[in-house]
Each structure stands twice: as structure tokens, then as C-alpha cells.
Amino acid sequence: MIQQTDDRYKMIEKTMKKLGYDKSALIETLHTAQDTFGYLENNVLKFIARRLKLPYSKVYGVATFYHFFRLKPKGKHTAVVCMGTACYIKGANKILESLEQKYGIKAGETTKDSLLSLISARCVGSCSLAPIAIYDDKPIGNLTLEQSVQKVEDLLK
Amino acid sequence: MIHSIEELKELAKKRKCTEDSCKDELRVCIGSSCASLGSVELAKELTKEIKTDTVKNKKCKIKGVGCNGLCSAAIMVSKYHKKLDEEIIYGGIEKEDKEKLKELIVDDNILSDKKLDMKTSFFTQQKKIVLENAGIIDPNDIEDYISYEGYLALFTALEDMMPSEVIEEVKKSGLRGRGGGGYPTGLKWETVAKVDSEQKYIVCNGDEGDPGAFMDRAVMEADPHKVIEGMALAGFACGATKGYIYVRAEYPTAVEKLNKAIKQAKKYGILGNNIANTNFSFDIEVRLGGGAFVCGEATALITSIEGNRGNPRQKPPHLSDYGLWGEPTILNNVETFANIAPIIRNGGEWYASIGTEKSAGTKVFALTGHIKNTGLVEVPMGISLRELIYEVGGGLPEGSKLKAIQTGGPSGGCIPEELLDTSVDYDSLKAVGSIMGSGGLIVMDEKSNMVEVARFFMDFSKSESCGKCVPCRVGTTELTVLLDKFIAHEAKPSDFELLKSICEVVKDGSLCGLGQTAPNPVQSTIKYFEKEYLEGIKND
Numbered sequence: 255m256i257q258q259t260d261d262r263y264k265m266i267e268k269t270m271k272k273l274g275y276d277k278s279a280l281i282e283t284l285h286t287a288q289d290t291f292g293y294l295e296n297n298v299l300k301f302i303a304r305r306l307k308l309p310y311s312k313v314y315g316v317a318t319f320y321h322f323f324r325l326k327p328k329g330k331h332t333a334v335v336c337m338g339t340a341c342y343i344k345g346a347n348k349i350l351e352s353l354e355q356k357y358g359i360k361a362g363e364t365t366k367d368s369l370l371s372l373i374s375a376r377c378v379g380s381c382s383l384a385p386i387a388i389y390d391d392k393p394i395g396n397l398t399l400e401q402s403v404q405k406v407e408d409l410l411k
Numbered sequence: 412m413i414h415s416i417e418e419l420k421e422l423a424k425k426r427k428c429t430e431d432s433c434k435d436e437l438r439v440c441i442g443s444s445c446a447s448l449g450s451v452e453l454a455k456e457l458t459k460e461i462k463t464d465t466v467k468n469k470k471c472k473i474k475g476v477g478c479n480g481l482c483s484a485a486i487m488v489s490k491y492h493k494k495l496d497e498e499i500i501y502g503g504i505e506k507e508d509k510e511k512l513k514e515l516i517v518d519d520n521i522l523s524d525k526k527l528d529m530k531t532s533f534f535t536q537q538k539k540i541v542l543e544n545a546g547i548i549d550p551n552d553i554e555d556y557i558s559y560e561g562y563l564a565l566f567t568a569l570e571d572m573m574p575s576e577v578i579e580e581v582k583k584s585g586l587r588g589r590g591g592g593g594y595p596t597g598l599k600w601e602t603v604a605k606v607d608s609e610q611k612y613i614v615c616n617g618d619e620g621d622p623g624a625f626m627d628r629a630v631m632e633a634d635p636h637k638v639i640e641g642m643a644l645a646g647f648a649c650g651a652t653k654g655y656i657y658v659r660a661e662y663p664t665a666v667e668k669l670n671k672a673i674k675q676a677k678k679y680g681i682l683g684n685n686i687a688n689t690n691f692s693f694d695i696e697v698r699l700g701g702g703a704f705v706c707g708e709a710t711a712l713i714t715s716i717e718g719n720r721g722n723p724r725q726k727p728p729h730l731s732d733y734g735l736w737g738e739p740t741i742l743n744n745v746e747t748f749a750n751i752a753p754i755i756r757n758g759g760e761w762y763a764s765i766g767t768e769k770s771a772g773t774k775v776f777a778l779t780g781h782i783k784n785t786g787l788v789e790v791p792m793g794i795s796l797r798e799l800i801y802e803v804g805g806g807l808p809e810g811s812k813l814k815a816i817q818t819g820g821p822s823g824g825c826i827p828e829e830l831l832d833t834s835v836d837y838d839s840l841k842a843v844g845s846i847m848g849s850g851g852l853i854v855m856d857e858k859s860n861m862v863e864v865a866r867f868f869m870d871f872s873k874s875e876s877c878g879k880c881v882p883c884r885v886g887t888t889e890l891t892v893l894l895d896k897f898i899a900h901e902a903k904p905s906d907f908e909l910l911k912s913i914c915e916v917v918k919d920g921s922l923c924g925l926g927q928t929a930p931n932p933v934q935s936t937i938k939y940f941e942k943e944y945l946e947g948i949k950n951d
Contacts, residue, residue: 280718285660285699319720319877320701322660338622339820339853340779342867376702376871377622379662380443381777381851382482382785393447 262290263301270305277306280316284323293324321376329364329371331390331409335402338377340384349385349402350374356403369410412680414688416566419557426558428493434472436491437516438498440546442478442629443664444786445485449506451475453486457512464513471516474555477633479546481533482786489546490515498547501525532802533784538765538791540773541749545633545787550668553675556636562681564755565640568647569687572755577648578604581751583759585771590616590707590744591819591848592924593770593837602731603739604649611651612735613642614742616712617658617665620704621820622871624851626775627745629787631658631665634749635672639695641748643682644755645741646693654695655735657712661702669697704821704875708923709742711877722879723923744849746775766792770836774847778804780854781811790835797831800854811856815939819848821868821875822928824935825861844935846928861940862947865933866894872929883926886917890933897947904948911937 269286273279283306287298294317303313317323335341335350350361353372359365361374380386383395389405397405413419439445439454458473479487484502491498503525504512515521529535539545548555556562568577582597603611615638619627631638642654658666673695676682684692698716705711706721713735715721734740750772754762763771770792776799779785783805790799796816800806807813815825824845826833833839837847855864873887893910896902914930921927937944 276718278716278718281701281715282699285701316718316720320703322700322702339817339851339867340623342622343780343853343855343859343864375661376620376704377624379619379625379628380447381623381625381779382444383447383485384779384785386447393443395444395447 265290266298266302267305270302275306277308280306280308280313281320284313284317288323293327295325295327326364327368329368331369331406332371332373332388333406333409334373334375334378334388335361336378336380336384336386336388337374338379338381338384340381341377341386344384345399346385349387349397349399352399352403353406357406370406412678413562413566414680416563416570416687419562419566422554423558423560423563426554433493435470435493435516436472436474437512438474438476438489438491438546440477440479440485440487441475442482442546442632443625444478444482445487446664448486450486453504453506453509456509460509461513461516467513467516474549475551476547477545477550478629478787480537480542480787481527481784483784484527484786487546488512490519491547500527500529502527531805533788533805536794536798536803537789538773539789540753540762540765541630541637541746541775542633542787542789543753544637545629548634550633550635551671553636553672553679553681556634560756561636561752562640564752565643565647565681566687568644568755569689569691574604574648574650577644577755580755580759581648584750584754584762585759585766585769586747586750586754586762587770587837588744589746589750589774589849591822591846593847596743596747599731599743600645600648600741602729603651603741606731606739608739610653610736610738611649612738612740613645613649613651613654614713614716614735614740615642615654615656615748616707616709616742616744617656617662617669618700618706618712619659619662619745619849620702620707620875621822621849621851623779623817623820623853624777624849626777626787626850628662628665630745630749630775631662632668635665635668636676637749637752638669638745639672639676639682641743641751642695643686643693644751645743645748647691649741651741652692652694654693655716656695656697657700657706657716658697659702660699666697666699673697703877704871705877705923705925708925711923712742713740720877722877723925725922746850767834767836769838774835774850776850776852778852778854780817781807781813781856782854783808792836793834795832795834796826799835799852800831804854807854807856811858813854814857814859815855815861815864817845817853817855817864817932818851819846819928819931820851821871822846822924822931823848824931825855825864825939826935827939844931844938846931860898861936861943862894862897865936866891866898868932869894869929872925876925876929880920880922880926882917882920883922883929886913886921886926887929889913890917890930894933897944900947900949902948904950907944907948910944
């Protein structure tokens, strides 16, 4: 099996082992898998199903239930626009719209050249900095419309 | 390892030290808002640079602390004079102020223009119990927590109290569930304590899904040991030996701090087997959520910990009989657990004396939206919304006028300006059509369109509906479609009646709290801002 030679599978194996290969380890295992692979590819889901002795349908069902899990790879850069209530009433929807328009993708999609993923978040918990967006793990608050686009441009440079 | 209350007190005294030789502290806030402005790097650089300066290094210690509350004044730094036991807070610090901060250690007159006035209502009207250590202690250091009476409640309970006495204190305190439900905590504990079962569980709900709320995040990041202490006390009171903290994966810092705190507590013998040489054993694990709002619902959260899709189930059986893995389980919110240690330390009567008769104690609110002092505040229950907004919150920014206040997130409602004198407690907020909720409080100015606000929340509930029951799954979708018509000014007169009746159906027919409360934002805006709905109707 190829899995044995790939170190990333060993990371997943480690989490499952720590939790005693119990069925309840599924969500924790999916988190580890996403951390190491960047997203949950089908082979990984099948691997987890086999190791935890769960039907594949169950693993797929759980992976698609939670927003946090991605089944497609992310782009090279990401822009996460917070759409929590505080951000919303301070115009986050306009920020998201303008980014969607400029890059021709909807929230949750990646540009064709795989350079940018646009993500809308439920709430990043930094409401006092509303509206806020996270550019490649760097949160920037009190954004204006112009800034929000400029920051993405800076990323893509 | 700490084996007894004497050893605990000894350690606290040693760390507290008020002698001349003891170091002052420069506390840099590393809460989420300050961190996004670079406070973490600032704290690191200061620590590094001060090491080489023997005078300053001897005099002061740089400390990264959790959220200080006034996020609108980020970055916040405070200087603590150990000998005088006095703290001076500075706001609006920038990374460029690094050199000045270093000077501040030896010269109190530096940065006086950024000194915050501690006599303003923002500071004086607050009463800190849950947040008593936030902004003061280093969340990575268990000894720092111990020096501020940390784990004193647990050790007192273990050495001098019966489990029933702990429950009695919690009952006396009048503490109600801070997740928003408001169920009396003591009663919940008593029910589980009475059940005869070999295995029981304590679960802490840290899945703060309500958009616009970040209270629990701040508590977990600033004072993780307090949550652990509260859970251990619950375990002792109810005969449980195992606890789980369910945290959103979107809060990586909170997860990190909690895991670190659990590890330290184990090392110090505060978690594990035979704590303080008694026969009480307790262990805690952190479990990650996956960003599903419905997992804040009790039965959904439990099934998610078991590794399943977070679908809620019918109640009864309640968690007290059939919870995690079918065993009796106590599920409380982060803030509820954070209230426990102070209650045991100071007594239930002390806690009951704060707040109102039916809603005792304090509540933490996340003030956001069109308000000057955005951030975290902890106020006694019974304060009026007016005081909360205009005094603690400093009012709205110049030039904007208040239109409504939203509490309770997608399950709550909008309260109009006329009702500003409503008291902040579980029952009064419910009476005006909103709910206390977990503590998100969003101030909206007159530019906000209330139908759009209602649609925003409905859209949220729609996509967060787990899909198990029809009224919620179909109802929320239909409501979103209808609200869209109102926003586009294309609704028919009959649509208004339809909107109201679907709200009733979703409310009465849904399986769990998500569906049952989802119509609240629509119903409350219809109640107070009907005109805006009527404007959306096209009369042919």
C-alpha cells in the first residue's frame, strides 16, 4: 500500500492510535488529516474509514456536515471574509461582493489558476475589529472597501 | 505536585510576593483584537530585548495576558506596580511604541498621553467575576493563576466539603446557565448527582457559534484554568471522573491554551488520580468542533463528541439520564463553569447578592456594532440597556443615532430604542421578545434596514439547519425566500400573513432549539419595525 510510505498518513495514524481506534475518534482524525493534507481528499477519507472500521458513507457524511472540513484543495493564498453579525452590519457583505466580482469567483471557490481561495466565515470572534478579513492567516480589522481589495492584490503580487 | 491546601497556599504566597526585590509587570494584551495588531510579536520582542538590559530586567517582567476588555483601544498594555498593587492601563499602543514601553519600566511619566482614565464608566460600572483574571494573569502559567487564588476553591471543596455541600452553594448562588438557556445550574447538578451510575461525564460547551459573540473565546484564552477548576468542581459534586471541553476548531488559540493548561494541571497533580490525596480523580480532554452552529444544542454536541454528524435528538431522555455514551452528563457553558470557583470561594450568598433576584450574578457581553467602546464587558444583571450602551459602552459614534439592539444572535431579537430602559436579565429580555443568549450584543444605527437584518439571521439559520426535521429545514428556506421578496419591494399583501404563519409553524414544530428560536429575529422585527415590512409590499 502506498499509504505506508507517505509520512502524512503516519500523522493520521498517530491520532487514531492515541484515541484507541475508537469510532468516536473520527472527527479528531479528520482534523489531523486536514491539517496535514490541506484538505480531505477521497483516498484519505477511504483510508480513515478502513482504519476506524466505519462505512465510507459515514466518514463522508461527517466530513460534509461540518463547515470546517474542505473536500477540495485551497488556493495558494486565501482571503477569509468574516460574515458575522457585527461585520455584516458594518458592510462585510459589500466587501465580499466586491471581491467576488473582481476575481470572478463565489465565496468558497478558488480561482482557476489556483492562486486565490475566497472564503466567507461565520464569525472569527474578533467582532470588535469589524469588518475583518483574514489574509493568509493574518487578520486585518477595521477594513474599508478599498483596503479589502488592495490587501488581496498585495497577496497575489 | 501539590498535595494539600497548605502547599497550594504556600505556592500562591511565594508567587504573589510583595517585597522590594519583586518584579513589576508590563502586561501586554494578546487577546484576539490586540493580537491582530501585532501585540504577540511586540511582547516577544520586549521580552527578548529586556533580557540584555540588567537594570530593567531586574525591575520588571514582560507578561502576555488575555483580553483586557476594551478592544477598541487595542493594543492595550498595562503596568503593574507590585509593591503598590496598582495597575495603570495604556491604550492605543502601536508597535512603534516599543522603545517607549521599555522606558516606561523605569519612568512612569512616559506615554502619559496614552494612559486610560480608569474613572470612566467603562471601568467603574463593571463587576468582574468571570473575567477577574483576564488581562492580569499569564494564561500559560498555572502558578500565576494559583497566585490569584486559583484552585483554592477546588482544594477547599476536596478537603472540607461534601459533594452535596458544593451543590448546595451553587444552588444558593442562583447561578443560571450562561449559554443562554438560563436553566438553574445547581438544579442541573443535583439531578445528575442523584442518578446512580458508575460513569458520569462533565462536558463544557465551548462551541461559540453565535456570530457576533466572543465571550467564551476570551475566557478560554485568558483564563483557561478557571474553566478547568469549574469542571473539576462539577465532577467532585456529581461523582464524575471524566470531562470534555468541546471547542470550535476556528479558535486555535483557545485550543492551544486549554491543552497547555490541562497538561500543567496534570503535572501539578490538580488533574489526574487521587487529587490532593483524596479518592477523587478527574481528567479532562479537549475535543474539536467543526463549525456547525447546531452543535451548540446539547444533544447535538454530545453526538458530535461521539464522532457523528451533529444531529440533535428528541428530549427526553435528558442528558442527566442519557448523555454522552448513554451515561448521565452535565453540560454547561464556558462562562457558567468560570463562575463556579468564585462561588465556592466566596459562598453562594455572596453571588446571590449581586444582580437581580431571579437572575443572580454578572453577565459578560460582547459589545459590537455601532458603539464606541467595542469589546468585552462584565456587568451585574439588572443593569438597564441604556446604562450598558451609553455608560459602559460610551454611546454611539458621533453622528449616528441608535435604532435597535440585537441580543441573542440568530435565536434572539431586536429591541427598539423605546425599550432601552429594559433591565438586562433573563426574564425581562424574554418579555420584550428577545433573549439573553450567550452574550452577543450588537448595536445598530438608523442606517440599518431591519428586514435585511432579519434576513441575515434567517439565512444563517437556514444554512445551519441540520436538516433532520421538516419545519426547520423547509421553513427557514421558505422564510428566506419570502424575506427576499420584502427586500426587493415585491411582496404581495398575502405574503405578510404567510410570513407570520410560517414563523409560528417553525417555532412550534421544530425538533430542537435552533428551529424553535429561528423565527425570533423575524418576529421581533415585525413587532417593533412593522413599517419596514409594509414598505416592502407592492400593492397593485
